[in-house]
Amino acid sequence: MNTLEHDLNALRATAPLVHNITNYVVMNYTANALLAVGASPVMAHAIEEVEEMAGIAGALVINIGTLSAPWVQAMKLAMKKAADLGKSIVLDPVGAGATGYRNTVLSELLETAAPTVIRGNASEILALAGLGGQTKGVDSTASSMSSLDAAHSLSERLGCVVSVSGAIDVIVQKNRVAYVENGHPLMTKVTGMGCSASAIAGAFCAVQPDSFQAAVSAAATMGVCGQLAFSKATAPGSFQIAFLDALAELAPEKLVELARIR
């Protein structure tokens, strides 16, 4: 069986619990995206319970979109616990490079535990790769291809998969590279699409031990559903809804048929 097909079937057969410590803006959409694709989301951030929650979850997703000190403390506790238990950790470095605080927090998180997958846009990956060196601002115009070297460097340094979302998604791990040429520009007009990509990467990591393959399956699922959604809705409000529908209705064979991976 094709790996994509295997991964999506496995995700739906097991409905893995994905523990999210994520930002306020996208919590609802991310939870709905996880439910729609077939996973089981839980959001919990209290320092009193994040370790226990990380322990019962199949994967941990850390997203720094709306940071504050108590949340950072919880993220560290959860990451440490997940790492100790050998669970996958997906890190979404939202707005890396935009403020010094985000850079500082990212450094601290990376010192706490190595993520399994880092998923961000090109600007974030470029900023993250430069941590410790020059400060960078937000550069939302960078293309995913332009961050290829940064992604490789990050992957080498941290020993993790780096998944860069863009017109072409680039997934890197050591000497492996995959390009996923799916998706639609309208995805950038809906908040939480990137965050959902990270959450869904977490769901695939819970069922696919090869985290590079899990990241590819996640990127392909997102991209194919973006295309399917655009065939139903061409403005961002209705697109956002059609995307959730597409995640739920996506047949594994359709994913295989439409995925453009090289």
Place this chain on the structure above:
Amino acid sequence: MNTLEHDLNALRATAPLVHNITNYVVMNYTANALLAVGASPVMAHAIEEVEEMAGIAGALVINIGTLSAPWVQAMKLAMKKAADLGKSIVLDPVGAGATGYRNTVLSELLETAAPTVIRGNASEILALAGLGGQTKGVDSTASSMSSLDAAHSLSERLGCVVSVSGAIDVIVQKNRVAYVENGHPLMTKVTGMGCSASAIAGAFCAVQPDSFQAAVSAAATMGVCGQLAFSKATAPGSFQIAFLDALAELAPEKLVELARIR
């Protein structure tokens, strides 16, 4: 007039203010569900204002989905105030049994003030009924019928209505039991449906002094709207939207016609 019809008419005629201290994931959807059905939502959690807000609201809804210590403190203050003023309190024990922290907080909340209605899924009701005894994990496969004894036990112990959502909703108070056989499985694929059920139970409690009846009206309204939404939308994104439309468009006579209560 049929009680369901009376309750929905009363809700819309008075548009009761419902004070929610709820979780981040569902705040937007819950507020929209309350507006759609005809109530007036307010979300406020600052310890500096929760007592005053509880005082001007028609009902208080406490939902522990995304706990942290400052929120627990606010919940206690609000519950105490609402109880002192004789206002209805609906408690949604989200994830009861999933972590020790949730169990501890639930014990503390129940010691602070007796809820008028506890509304949860079967796993949560089973976990809550076992508090003080054995620890339980999350059991999302439990059916509402399997929690009948737990619901009765909780209702006896706390002197409150217990409403268990599931394929068949079970509402219990002392020697009273009602079964609501409405709803649709797709409701489990949208985050915040249970939380909305609790919020809407709060709205009905604000207009119907018999809290058992209020809980039945809420469960029937949710279930009937789930069915009406499914007649318009068969995937979770569009279903979520169609459900809000159904809440707004639901005619009281239609509620009476479609409700299957025994």
Place this chain on the structure above:
Amino acid sequence: MNTLEHDLNALRATAPLVHNITNYVVMNYTANALLAVGASPVMAHAIEEVEEMAGIAGALVINIGTLSAPWVQAMKLAMKKAADLGKSIVLDPVGAGATGYRNTVLSELLETAAPTVIRGNASEILALAGLGGQTKGVDSTASSMSSLDAAHSLSERLGCVVSVSGAIDVIVQKNRVAYVENGHPLMTKVTGMGCSASAIAGAFCAVQPDSFQAAVSAAATMGVCGQLAFSKATAPGSFQIAFLDALAELAPEKLVELARIR
């Protein structure tokens, strides 16, 4: 070129970064509304980064919907910084008058820095104008026209634009008044519509230095999109989605054609 047309074109040409410190309920919808109309939203509230974020943003939007002490501290830091840098500040006094805490916080915020635009409903503007004098409760039945004197008084006292949303939007600055007669009653049945109006006012302030004109352009954009959305969807769930679509699809000439400003 008509000013409305100029403003909307300028907004889309520059996609200004709008920094929001807003409430949990509406964060997702507000972010999507900003993206749809053509701006670039960022939500950040950590005291460690709000000043830096305010510095890189084109405008700051402060919304007190779900207050707590740490957020108030962040709002003050961000407002002070934005004022020092000469950036526009939009203040949305959600629930002004509902609790003493909201009144206190609003007084403190107004002492920290003068907003460029205050946007609220009539009850909130009436309450805010009465600060320092009598305490007022929530008065959701007040019409925007009834708050004309309060709006003038606030505008005089604070030297800012006051924009009152209602069946007729009233925008006031010193001796200038504009009435925007667009919109639809269904807008009051979707949570976050007012908050989105404030956020979009921030986006227009970032591209139109005459803040009175910016507030008028924002009110007209909201109102016209409300009407366009209602032509597609007549219940609140689907209306909420159609509204985002309308924001994205709104042609500047259509805005000019449909805007009823006097």
